[in-house]
Amino acid sequence: MQAVILAGGKGTRLRDRLGDLPKPMVDLAGKPLLEHQIDLLRTHGFTDVVLLLGHNPDSIRNYFGDGSRFGVSIRHIVEDEPLGSAGAVLAALDALDETFLLVYGDTMLNVDLQRFWTAHAASGAAASLLIHPNDHPFDSDLVEIDPAGNVVAFHAVPHPPDRYYANLVNAALYMIRKDALAPWRDAAAPLDFARDLFPRMLQAGQRLYGYRSREYIKDAGTPKRLDHVIADYLSGRIGRSSAATPAPAVFIDRDGTINEEVNRVSEPGAFRILPGAAEGIRKLNRTGLVVVVVTNQPVIARGDCTEAGLREIHDKMESGLGDAGAFVDAIYYCPHHPDKGFAGERPELKIRCDCRKPAIGLVTQACRDLNLDPARSWFVGDSETDLLTARNAGLPFVLVDTGHAGRGAMQAGVPEFVAASVSEAADFILGRRSPQ
Numbered sequence: 282m283q284a285v286i287l288a289g290g291k292g293t294r295l296r297d298r299l300g301d302l303p304k305p306m307v308d309l310a311g312k313p314l315l316e317h318q319i320d321l322l323r324t325h326g327f328t329d330v331v332l333l334l335g336h337n338p339d340s341i342r343n344y345f346g347d348g349s350r351f352g353v354s355i356r357h358i359v360e361d362e363p364l365g366s367a368g369a370v371l372a373a374l375d376a377l378d379e380t381f382l383l384v385y386g387d388t389m390l391n392v393d394l395q396r397f398w399t400a401h402a403a404s405g406a407a408a409s410l411l412i413h414p415n416d417h418p419f420d421s422d423l424v425e426i427d428p429a430g431n432v433v434a435f436h437a438v439p440h441p442p443d444r445y446y447a448n449l450v451n452a453a454l455y456m457i458r459k460d461a462l463a464p465w466r467d468a469a470a471p472l473d474f475a476r477d478l479f480p481r482m483l484q485a486g487q488r489l490y491g492y493r494s495r496e497y498i499k500d501a502g503t504p505k506r507l508d509h510v511i512a513d514y515l516s517g518r519i520g521r522s523s524a525a526t527p528a529p530a531v532f533i534d535r536d537g538t539i540n541e542e543v544n545r546v547s548e549p550g551a552f553r554i555l556p557g558a559a560e561g562i563r564k565l566n567r568t569g570l571v572v573v574v575v576t577n578q579p580v581i582a583r584g585d586c587t588e589a590g591l592r593e594i595h596d597k598m599e600s601g602l603g604d605a606g607a608f609v610d611a612i613y614y615c616p617h618h619p620d621k622g623f624a625g626e627r628p629e630l631k632i633r634c635d636c637r638k639p640a641i642g643l644v645t646q647a648c649r650d651l652n653l654d655p656a657r658s659w660f661v662g663d664s665e666t667d668l669l670t671a672r673n674a675g676l677p678f679v680l681v682d683t684g685h686a687g688r689g690a691m692q693a694g695v696p697e698f699v700a701a702s703v704s705e706a707a708d709f710i711l712g713r714r715s716p717q
């Protein structure tokens with residue numbers, strides 16, 4: 282399998298760390314960032330590596346040579362003038378395989394590349410973009426996908442104040458089919474993938490797939506970001522982040538836990554985030570715990586809210602959390618309800634399912650999709666139903682007394698901890714608070 286790395290960057294903002302070296306040569310805990318990338322590529326079987334070089338190419342050529350010292354085969358292609366990310370790839374197209382992975386030389390990552398490759402092949406798309414939530418969606422360019430995962434729009438900053446978007450950001454890691462790029466060979470450079478080519482491909486009717494990931498991938502292009510990445514590397518967080526490694530998670534209920542319990546939220550206006558919820562989720566995010574919302578939404582079966590309406594509510598939730606520097610990795614909901622016979626209901630959803638809490642279908646689905654480790658995971662909720670779900674799934678349970686249950690009125694068992702908010706729940710889960 283082939284990987285192409287955009288390694289031409291000058292790294293002006295990292296000048297103090299780099300001297301005259303190109304950006305991918307910046308030292309990250311004892312070796313160049315580019316060497317970390319090549320180690321990851323080799324681990325996942327991407328042993329044919331093409332380096333697209335620009336600034337000071339000899340420093341990279343001299344260090345990596347033909348790649349044999351690193352267990353891969355390396356070809357070096359030098360561009361005479363900066364062509365932009367897409368321009369550089371288009372200029373090198375003849376040297377590339379039918380499908381290739383494109384890596385940006387200033388990102389640190391630990392992604393299960395085999396899994397990404399397989400998902401791209403199954404999608405049949407022209408290109409697949411790795412997308413993920415971040416802690417500042419308000420000033421990030423966002424990607425909108427449909428329920429099948431196909432990209433339907435790119436939303437560049439600034440975002441209009443009266444619209445909410447899901448927190449999905451282009452992480453700058455792509456699987457690309459060469460034949461899909463061929464029609465663009467003669468497009469004028471400089472040309473950037475995210476800003477120019479992908480929007481044009483979408484407009485021309487080419488299919489782009491959004492591959493959602495909970496894994497670590499961050500740009501290290503400024504001194505501050507580089508220092509964050511180095512700290513994450515030294516703490517072991519990056520090493521643990523691959524989807525190939527089972528991850529601990531916190532499953533969290535929605536109504537009454539993250540947002541105010543009102544009588545069935547069926548439109549975004551009724552959705553208000555509770556004090557401490559965003560702060561608590563942010564604390565969990567910062568330690569690398571995966572955060573998954575699991576919620577019963579019988580409003581769908583009742584016909585009070587459509588799937589599209591529910592997406593809008595969730596977009597508002599993600600925007601509100603994002604404004605406070607917090608994000609959820611995934612949202613799972615049950616649209617069903619067992620009791621038939623009401624006006625306006627959707628009979629096909631009026632069924633006994635295995636996903637309506639306290640059944641554990643949502644939890645097991647998330648564990649499968651995201652490779653989560655239930656033995657190291659938690660459940661946070663406000664109701665007896667949540668406690669039962671946690672018990673059925675074998676998860677320790679933290680009750681927040683913001684919604685339904687109130688302190689101690691549980692028939693089904695005793696929570697591990699009763700918290701006043703998600704923030705307090707997070708402190709307990711992270712070991713910063715003792716049981717009462």
Ligand SMILES: [Zn+2]
Nearest residue numbers: 615634636637
């Ligand atoms: Zn269900």
